[in-house]
Amino acid sequence: MDRTEGSRGDIEFLYRQYGAALVLFASTITGERSRAQDAVHQVFLKLIANGDLSRAQDKKAYLFACTRNAVLNERKFQDRHEPLEMDAAWFSPPHRDIAGERNLRRALAALPDDQREIVVLHIWGDLTFAQIADLLSINSNTAASRYRYALGKLRDEMSAKENSCADPR
Amino acid sequence: MPIPDDERFEHYLKQFRPLLPDALPISTPQRARRYWVFGLWSASAAAVIILGVIGFRVIPSRVPRQPGNPQPVGLTSPVRPLTMRDANSLLATAPSYKSALDEMAFHARGSTVPKDQQSAVAVLSKEKIKL
Numbered sequence: 001m002d003r004t005e006g007s008r009g010d011i012e013f014l015y016r017q018y019g020a021a022l023v024l025f026a027s028t029i030t031g032e033r034s035r036a037q038d039a040v041h042q043v044f045l046k047l048i049a050n051g052d053l054s055r056a057q058d059k060k061a062y063l064f065a066c067t068r069n070a071v072l073n074e075r076k077f078q079d080r081h082e083p084l085e086m087d088a089a090w091f092s093p094p095h096r097d098i099a100g101e102r103n104l105r106r107a108l109a110a111l112p113d114d115q116r117e118i119v120v121l122h123i124w125g126d127l128t129f130a131q132i133a134d135l136l137s138i139n140s141n142t143a144a145s146r147y148r149y150a151l152g153k154l155r156d157e158m159s160a161k162e163n164s165c166a167d168p169r
Numbered sequence: 170m171p172i173p174d175d176e177r178f179e180h181y182l183k184q185f186r187p188l189l190p191d192a193l194p195i196s197t198p199q200r201a202r203r204y205w206v207f208g209l210w211s212a213s214a215a216a217v218i219i220l221g222v223i224g225f226r227v228i229p230s231r232v233p234r235q236p237g238n239p240q241p242v243g244l245t246s247p248v249r250p251l252t253m254r255d256a257n258s259l260l261a262t263a264p265s266y267k268s269a270l271d272e273m274a275f276h277a278r279g280s281t282v283p284k285d286q287q288s289a290v291a292v293l294s295k296e297k298i299k300l
Contacts, residue, residue, distance in 0.1 A: 012193065012195075015190075015193055019189070019190040020186070020187040020188060020189050020190060021187050022190075023187065023188070023190040024187035024188070033188075037190050037191060040190060041193060041194060044193055045193070045194070045195065048193075048195065089188060090187065090188060091185035091186060091187060091188060092185070092186045092187075092188055093184075093185055094184040094185065100185075101185060104182070104185055123179060123182050123183060124183070124187050148175070151175055151178065151179070152175075154178075154182075155175075155178050
């Protein structure tokens with residue numbers, strides 16, 4: 001196996017490892033899973049074509065940054081700034097809780113873009129606040145405080161929805 | 170759904186796993202390349218076989234020419250003309266209609282000029298005539 005094959009194998013391994021979280025992250029920006037997946041594929045295909053990831057110190061954070069750039073560039077190119085619409089499921093819910101999955105998606109979509117990004121990056125991307133701060137070019141404390149604020153709103157939103165479902169009056 | 174604190178809520182959220190994405194669209198070109206290589210090898214093998222068969226057929230048909238002997242031009246044995254009777258017997262005895270027709274067709278004439286004689290055409294062909 002030559003060097004190109006080796007780096008390609010590494011990149012495919014990274015796709016298997018982080019692909020799901022990257023597509024989720026892109027979906028929370030675009031709202032469309034197919035577009036999100038296209039953007040992530042575009043990132044990985046470019047990486048395979050252009051060489052390896054050895055220069056990237058933090059590969060995971062680099063992949064999230066590339067995905068974000070790809071999605072934002074595509075959105076800029078298409079000049080579409082529609083409200084976030086969720087066309088398909090984003091998560092595999094625990095105990096087949098389909099209603100809970102829909103509830104979570106709605107609650108996430110209701111968050112402002114900057115807060116939603118941080119929640120997704122921290123919870124499902126497993127990025128630290130320092131990594132998120134670096135990625136979004138913000139202060140680490142700002143990232144942490146936005147996260148706490150977003151988490152509170154998310155919890156309230158989901159609890160309210162749960163209560164309204166439980167009490168249909 | 171009671172959600173008392175952030176930590177437990179985070180734990181609850183993490184139970185929702187992001188859906189797995191589709192496979193990277195890189196297997197198709199690889200497969201296409203594999204087919205292309207297979208096609209190339211098949212074509213090469215077919216070409217070698219065809220050339221082998223042609224060579225096998227051409228080499229035995231070459232008659233070695235002796236420098237002293239002229240080309241065979243005259244008839245030493247008379248060719249028997251095809252008659253209706255011959256044709257009927259061929260059609261009756263041949264294993265197939267095609268082989269009967271092949272037998273009726275013209276054959277190469279294995280006639281040669283005797284050693285003490287020369288063909289006029291062969292002599293003329295050796296002369297250099299300036300026009």
